[in-house]
Structures are given as structure tokens and as C-alpha cells.
Amino acid sequence: MNELTLQIQKYKAREESFKQLEAISKLGSWELDLRTKKSIWSDESYNIYEIDKNSGINVGLDTFLSHLVKEDVPRAISILDTVIQDNGVHSFECSIIDGKQNLKHLLLNAKVIYDEDNLPLKLIGTTQDITEYSKLKKESSKFAQIMDNSLSEIYIVDFYTLKYLYVNSGAVKALGYSKEELLNMRILDINPYLSKMEIKKLKREYIENQELILTRTQHQRKDGSIYHVQSYIHSIDYGETEAFMILDTDIDDIIQLEAKIKYQATHDDLTSLPNRNYFNDRISNLVKSFNKNKINFALLFIDLDQFKKINDSLGHLIGDEVLKEVAIRLQESIREVDILARLGGDEFTIILKDINSSEEISKICTKIIKSIKQPIIINEQKLYISSSIGISLYPKDADNDRDLIKFADVAMYKAKDAGRDNFKFFNIKMSELALMNAVLESDLRVAISEEQFIVHYQPQYNAVTTTIIGMEALVRWEHPVDGLVPPVKFIPKAEENSLIIQIDRIVMRKSMKQFTKWYKDGYKPGVLALNLAMKQLNEDDFIIFLLKTMKELEFQPNWLELEVTEGEVMANPEKSIEKLNKLSAMGIEIAIDDFGTGYSSLAYLKRLPINKLKIDQAFVKNLPTDEDDVAIAKAVIALAKSLKLKIIAEGVEEKEQKDFLVQNGCVDIQGYYYFKPIPANEIEDLLKKEVRI
DSSP: OOHHHHHHHHHHHHHHHHHHHHHHHTEEEEEEETTTOOEEEOHHHHHHHTOOGGGOOOOSHHHHHHHBOGGGHHHHHHHHHHHHTOSSOEEEEEEEEOTTSOEEEEEEEEEEEEOTTSOEEEEEEEEEEOHHHHHHHHHHHHHHHHHHHOSSOEEEEETTTOBEEEEOHHHHHHHOOOHHHHTTOBHHHHOTTOOHHHHHTTSHHHHTTOSOEEEEEEEEOTTSOEEEEEEEEEEEEETTEEEEEEEOOOOHHHHHHHHHHHHHHHBOTTTOOBOHHHHHHHHHHHHHHHHHHOOOEEEEEEEEETHHHHHHHHOHHHHHHHHHHHHHHHHHHSOTTSEEEEEETTEEEEEEESOOOHHHHHHHHHHHHHHHHSOEEETTEEEOOEEEEEEEEETTTOSSHHHHHHHHHHHHHHHHHTTSSSEEEOOHHHHHHHHHHHHHHHHHHHHHHHTOEEEEEEEEEETTTTEEEEEEEEEEEEETTTEEEOHHHHHHHHHHTTTHHHHHHHHHHHHHHHHHHHHHTTOOOOEEEEEOOHHHHTSTTHHHHHHHHHHHHTOOGGGEEEEEEHHHHHHSHHHHHHHHHHHHHTTOEEEEEEETSSOOOHHHHHHSOOOEEEEOGGGTTTTTTOHHHHHHHHHHHHHHHHTTOEEEEEOOOSHHHHHHHHHTTOOEEESTTTOOOEEHHHHHHHHHHTOOO
16 A cells, blocks of 8 residues: 555544544534635535435525524625634534424534735535534523522522522512622521531531421511521532522411311311310310329310200300300410310310319309300390300220220210209119110111101091091101000100101001001091101101102101191291291191190291190190199180180090090090000901991
8 A cells, every 4th residue: 555545544544543533522524615605504504404415405605694594694794704804713603404304403604715915715614413412501590590589599609618609689578688698698597596416417427418408497687677488498509619509489378278177177166265186185185184184174066055045036146256255265264374175166165274172063064054045145135045064084084095985975965954054963773764865876777778667657536526536657666676665765865866766657658558558448547646746857757758759658748647736836836837838838737736735825836837736735734633734734725715726635544534625615635534645456456347436
């Protein structure tokens, strides 16, 4: 191989290496003959512009200018003139649209080559694709602006000196210092409350081992005021300095919101008293601390007597005002060390701390009861209410919070059973009673699901025509173990837990089904009298249920009489009138049961859609010897006649009672004198024989 061939090969090798370097760096080279206007481009220059080298296109200055975006053309021409007249290297950033219609950002470097006469001969230079770099630069600029204009405080801190290397405008605004002042300060200058442990955690070896450190601290402004911040800390490369960046989301509003949320979670909205959550936490802590401090305390459960009547008759707004006043009176009746809470509804509880005797507890309970009994004046109206209090003692009655609460609740119900408006201490007999009640309630729920209830019927008799005119359906519980349970044993518990609604519906369905059968069989059982509790009547779906049941069983509305007690009707007469009118419009008769016991207003009585009055057995029992009962019975009979209402007396057991009532115009009788409540099969025997008495 001769020397020329070797030099050619070396030249080609260098040229190939140069091409590879151009491709790697995205750097194209070019030259422009200023006299012929012809250009020579490297392969990478063609690649940058996305022009096919073999397409035959004569690349040149016009090619460059045609790819420039319009706004960069005047500047490019101006710089070209400057380069030609100057001997230096000039740089120019511009944007082009390449052959594939992509926007690219380029950096051009150019220099003029002169001939031996010092005249411009060639323009040589490089073109570099800096699109990605421009994007990063732009994003970096945006990020820098975002950082500086952020409402959050952003700091970059030297690891070793804890001096600020950078602070943003948010920090300047929050602290009240200038940027120059802050850059001459250290962390401790604005964080004077950092503990030694917190300062220790700002060392490089600790922060670098954590992706992100989250902490709360306090900043001190230039004016000395303090505010809370939450800090996010992580290490960062900041030039050649080892540093960490702190981002401080001012959380005074959050601290206040957290305090508000915590308060709302532990306090009652209406009375501002501690609520059930707070109470449960406090009593649990007291029990846990007993082993250390040996502190005795008493737990009081307070329930307002018949508060529901105020809500039902006067509305919840008045009821709420009553609860607010009660809360104030309870607070005034106890000591500063005691804890008062509202559990919900009309139930309150008090923890009496450091109690040494039952006498001391009794004194406080007496004070509470007297305070609650005082008239409550709302909208110039005097309202009266009383309270029942149950008391359990720690650790005498129980050594755990669950039993202590349960026993105070049991004692409170015992106070109600004893006539209300008083207080009772828990004893073991009450616990046994509570267990019995719990078993009874559980059995009742099973009885409802299995429909263990049967219906007995007590005929209503016309003493003049000696015929059955109807019969009252009375529920009996056929317990699988205890046998037949009378209503007095389970009805109060059913009413207490609203189970009476489901029981009543079972009775309604069974008795209507039986009456329909009797009528289809050709008997004349008269009217079916069903007791209707106001709880049942107030159910949203009651009338729908009643209509659906009658239609399904082919039961006629004129066969039905619904009995409502006077006391329940008068508790909320306006609401009762509205509900009963709907039933009356369906052709169902309405009777007032236990008439004479509920202190009816004659004005309301006249507006009620009633068909019958039922003289209560309390006024029948001593007829005809008791003068007061005689007067009341005669007055009720006269009232019924004047209002053109039917009248019936219940609880008639003696001939003398029956005779008196008939002689004074009450000929419809219900009671043991004629019939006791009996099962359906015995009623059917009576109907078959067409009994005459």
C-alpha cells in the first residue's frame, strides 16, 4: 500500500469518526460559499432539517431561511450581515419547522473565512439541535418562577452552617424580612423553639436517609409574632454546596380547623356540652387511673320525664330551647371538678369526682331535681318538666366503665318506675330486673319474627236487643315455653321499644282475616274494634299498609272501628285531627277509648272525626254507689248524645253497673258481666248459636 492510499484511508476514517460525533451530539456542520452562494452540509445537518441527502435538493442559505419560523427571519438576516462584517464567532438561537413539520430549536455558530486579499470568502459553522435543552430550560425557568411566587415558604439551607442559601418571595412575605436579611440568617433565627432533637435531625446523614421529612414547628416573624407551619424537608444538589430544601403549607388555619373539628367531635352542637364520645373517653380514663390514684366517683344518668310530649305538642324548636335551659341548670348544680355531658335526646350524664359519701351524692341529686322542676319560660310561655336520675358508684357497683354505665341506666329506669321526679342508687336487684327486661325484649323480637301472637275477642253487647254488635280484638302472646302471656306482661316493654307497631300489625292482619271468614260463612260478628297506638298512626306507611291489608283480605271498611286513647289524641290534637280525618274519609269508624281520663278540650273533641265514646272502666267500677262516678258517667252519656255520638261502657262486671248504665241511656256494654276475651273458636260457637242473654 503506497503512502497516498494510506493517507486517503486515514482521512476517510477521521471523516467517519467526525460523522459519528456529529450524530451523537446532534451537531451538524456546514459551509457557504459567499461568492457562488453554494452550500455544503454534513449528514447530520440534513438529519436535523429532516431533508433527504439524495433528493437532489440544492441546499443553501435559502433552504435555511425557508425553514425558519417567520418571526426569526428578520433577526437571522441581521445577524448574517453582522457575521460577514466581523471576524469573530457568532451564536444564534432560532426555531425551524423541519421536513416532517416538527418544531425544533437550533443553536447556530458561524464564522467568516477571508481570502488572501482579506475579502469574505466562506461562511462556516455548526447547527445543533437543542430542542430538549430548550424545553428543560423553559421548564426550569417556569419552575423557578413558581418557586419564587409560591405562597408557601421555600428555603434552601446549607447542611453544615444551617444558613439560608435561597429564600423565595413567599418566605419574605410571611416573615416580614427582606430577601437580603434572610440570606444573612440561619434557621434558628426564625425557628427559636426548635428542640435539640429537632436540630439534630437537620444533619445531612439523617435527611439523606429519608426521602421526605414531615414536621410541624413555629416560625417567628420580624415583628415577634408566632405562627404554625408544617415543613417538608429533603436533600438537594445546590451548585457545589451540600444543602436541603424546606417547604413550609402556614397552618394556623389548619390548626384552628383541627381544633374546631376536635371540638365538634367531642361536644354537642345544641348545648355545647361534652358529648357521648367525650364522656366515654373520660370515664374510661378515670377507670384506668383508679389503680394509681384510688379515686372514687359516681356516675349519674339523667333523663327528662315525658320530654317527648313537649316535642310532639310544641315542636322541636321549643324542645331544643328546653334542652339548652336544662343544660345550664345542670351545669349550675354541680361542682367545677365534675363532668357534665349530653348523650343525645333528653339524656344527660354527670361524673361526680372525689365523692366520699352517698349523702353528698343525694344532696347534689336533690339540687338537680329541684332546679329542673322550676318553670322554664320560653316565648312568655311557662313550661314544666321533671327528671329521673340513676346512680352507680365506682368501684362499689362495678370496676369497669361498661357495667358502670349500664347500672346507672338501670337505676334511672327504676327511678322512672317509682313515679319519676326522683333518683335511685343502683343495687343488685335492679341488675336482675334489667336482665329480665333484656330477656323479655329478646323474646319479643323472636315472637314478632315467628308471629307467636294470637287474638282473643271480647264481644260488645247491646243490653236492650241482647245481640252482639261487635267485638274488640285483644292480643295474647303464646310463648313456646311460658305458655299464654297476658298483655300487661309485655305491652309496656313493646311500647317502650316501638315493637308495638309490628305487634299491632300482626293483630290487625289476623283479626281482619278472621272477621272476613265469619262474614263469608254467614255470621254477623258486627264491628271489629282495634286499638290504634299513635306511634302506629304516625308511621308514614300505616294508611298504605291498612288499605293494602283490607284489599288483600277482602275486608270492608265499614266493618272496622279504630280505638284511640284520649290521652294520646290530646298530646297533639292538631296532628291527630289530620291523621284521623284520613281514616274517617275511608269509611272507618273512630272511637275514643278510656274517655274521661285525658282531660279533653271540648273544642278539639268537636273537631275530631269520632263516632263513639268509650266510658273508661275507672268510672264504671264503683257504679252506682260512688257519687263522683255517677256524675261523670251521666255527664259523658249526655255529652255523647249532644254530639250525636255512639257510647259504650267498658269494664262492666256487675248487674248493678249494667242496669245503671242502661237506665241512663248507655245500652252498649263491654265487660266480664257478659263475656271475657275468648279465642276465635269460642266466638264462632257463640255466633253459631246466636246467643241471647
